[in-house]
Amino acid sequence: MAASLGAFVLGTPDPRRLAGFYAQLLGWVEVEGADPSFVRLRAPERERPGLSFQLEPDHEPPVWPPRPGTQQIQGHVDVLVDDLETEVARALALGATREEHQPGDGVVVLRDPDGHPFCLFLEGS
Structure with a gap:
């Protein structure tokens, strides 16, 4: 398999809140996951690439x-x-x-x- 972009990740003090902003902006959906320190979005029609949000308290x-x-x-x-x-x-x-x-x-x-x-x-x- 050739390399391909999986996701772009942004650091944030509040991953869920920032993911909510981009979900509304892009019309994307949150990928289910139990870890609140890392949230991933994807387009409704495809799995990848995605946009992810990683906890960085000191952003x-x-x-x-x-x-x-x-x-x-x-x-x-x-x-x-x-x-x-x-x-x-x-x-x-x-x-x-x-x-x-x-x-x-x-x-x-x-x-x-x-x-x-x-x-x-x-x-x-």
């Missing part, structure tokens, strides 16, 4: 845009959308915040409730 949100000597972004989630304005409004209603610094047209940088940057973008942006 420090990164600085955006990055500056030397500050907490750097270790990764971020890009979410493809059909209607940027509608999806930004929906993300904000779910608890996201909009970053002041934006990279350009067709993409909006937001932060999830734990401060992880994520981008909503139109295809081709």
